[in-house]
Amino acid sequence: MANFPCPCCLVPQEELHSLSKEFTLRTTATMKQVYENALVARNKTEQENLLKSFGLHLTENFFWSLSHLDPYRSYTYDVLHCDDLGKWGKHLYPLLLQVLQERGYKGRFAQNMASMPPWSGLKHFPHVTTSDYTDGQSYYDILKYRLMAGLHCTTEERISRLNGYIKKYECFCMKITKEHGKKFDFPKQHACVHLIDDLREKGTTNHHTTRLGEGFHQELARIDENQEAIALIQMRVDQSDRARRALAEEQSSETSDPTDEGNEFDPDQHWSCGSSTKWTTSRVIEDEMKGDRRYDKFDAKICWHHCLYLTYQSLEDWTERRDILQCNRSFHGHLRHDFVLVNTTDSTDLPCAHLYDLFTCKSLDGKKHDIALVSMLKHSSWKPNTLWDGCRVYEEPKESQLVFMKYFIRGAYMSPGFDSGKQNVTYLVDTSDYDMFLRARN
Ligand SMILES: [Zn+2]
Incomplete structure (x- = not known):
């Protein structure tokens, strides 16, 4: 005051x-x-x-x-209190709900949020407008708007982009003041003024965040030490398992069963399959998927998978990340087919595919090939009422294609195109994580 x-x-x-x-x-x-x-x-x-x-x-x-x-x-920008709980949780989100209420869209908003598909690590909101979310993580999950401020690794180029976003944010706030009478004269709004200097002087915001819980910091060192020890033990166990499996495989190479292989990573490939069936013939899959034209004319010795572990190098800080993609007609009782970014030779902007099935096929020479049945999405001409920067709307054609898994880049979180009036319209959620945000060049 x-x-x-x-x-x-x-x-x-x-x-x-x-x-x-x-x-x-x-x-x-x-x-x-x-x-x-x-x-x-x-x-x-x-x-x-x-x-x-x-x-x-x-x-x-x-x-x-x-x-x-x-x-x-020493006073430093804190994304939890300034952004997640502050600007968003205390100021912008209540205003958004109020505006939606006034225009009669609050119910639709809640309905759409409840219909968002699941994604690993993302909180699901079955009753977004009626529940009272008091923790910063929930607000962050509702709108990951402050991605650029939260990057764990930054560069001059990223700082200058952030600077541009702050200017843009200020313009939007002025507009909100004009249209809704909302005043932005509160300290957490002003904190943005110091954010850029803080990044230069003190490093990225994850080094001075209170997100981990204010009383938790002393615990961190011990947890880190324990994790290091666990990782070392795990590594030894894995090495021993690998040696044992290699020996067993040598002894009976033909009778090996993929379900016993677990999710072992081949060091030469960036993906591995999981939730696999036993080796079977294409006939079995064709029978099971009878009536679905995409499965006609299979002809190989095939192993079926329902889950894909895809590792990639994050554009945020160049460390390794992993997406767990589901391709399952009964994932916790629900149909779930995730999406994936594909490395194609055509010039499509962020080529994206809907995963329908994952197979390993054995060719006559005994070589194994990891292949997926996908629908390659096309860019749609439909546009939402409110276009945002980098908005990418896709449409899914009826035809499917087989694609080698080696061309997969990483998973993609897609939102249904609510209100498009079409079932097959989706758009890319480029705020699902830092890597996707940078990949989408926002
Ligand atoms: Zn100040």
Whole structure:
């Protein structure tokens, strides 16, 4: 409630909404001077007025006495309180619900959110508008809007893009103020002003987040140590398992059963199959899928899988990530066919396919080939009412194709094209994670 509420700078209360202006930064020297001037003020009123014009109390700051330390620079942007719980959870999301309510769309919004397909790691919201979500993670899952601020690895190019987003965000906020009377003069809005400097001085926001739980930080070191030990043990167990399997395979190469092979990774390939059947003939699959034209004329020795583990290098920080893709007519009792990005030679923007089935086929020379039955999506001419930057709408044709799994890049989370009036229209959720966000060049 102070006239100058920012711990870093001297932004006046009524300017908190302004994200492109620069404000004088606080320093130990200047703040100490104000305190000393206040001590020798002629009377109480003059003293109060002086302190108020800097948002201070008549209290000596203990941190001033420590050398090599500037308490005003230690205050740091926190995505949990500033964004997830703050701007979004406390301000924009309630306004969004209010606007949807006024226009009679709240029910439809809840319905659409409940109809979103499942995706590994994503929270599902069966009653999004009636439940009270108080944790930051829920708000983050509802709208992963602040991806660029949360990247675990950044570059000058990414910082300059973030700068552009902040400017854009400010414009949208001005529009919201104009159309809905919403004021943005609160400290968490202003925090954006310091975000870029914080990234340069202190590294990416994951290094100074409170998302892990404020009391949890001391626990982290011990957990890290335990995980390291577990990883080492796991590695030894895996090595021993591999050696044992290699020996067993040598002894009976023909009778080997893929279901016993688990999800073992071939170091030369970036995917591996799971939930597999025993080796069978194409006849069995054809019979089981009778009536589905996509399965006509199979002819090979085939093993069927219902799950695909796909590893890829993340564009965010170049570490290895893994998507678990389901291709299952009864995944926890529900039909689930995930989507995948495919490396094709044509110039389609982010080629995407709907996975219908996963097979390993044995050719006559005994070689195994991992193949998927997919529908390659085409870009659709349908557009939603509100077009957003990088909006990619796809349409699924009836025909299917066989594609080698080696051409798969990573999984893709797709949303049904609600209100398109067509069953086969989907759009890419490019905010599903950091890698996808960067891949979609947003
Ligand atoms: Zn400030």
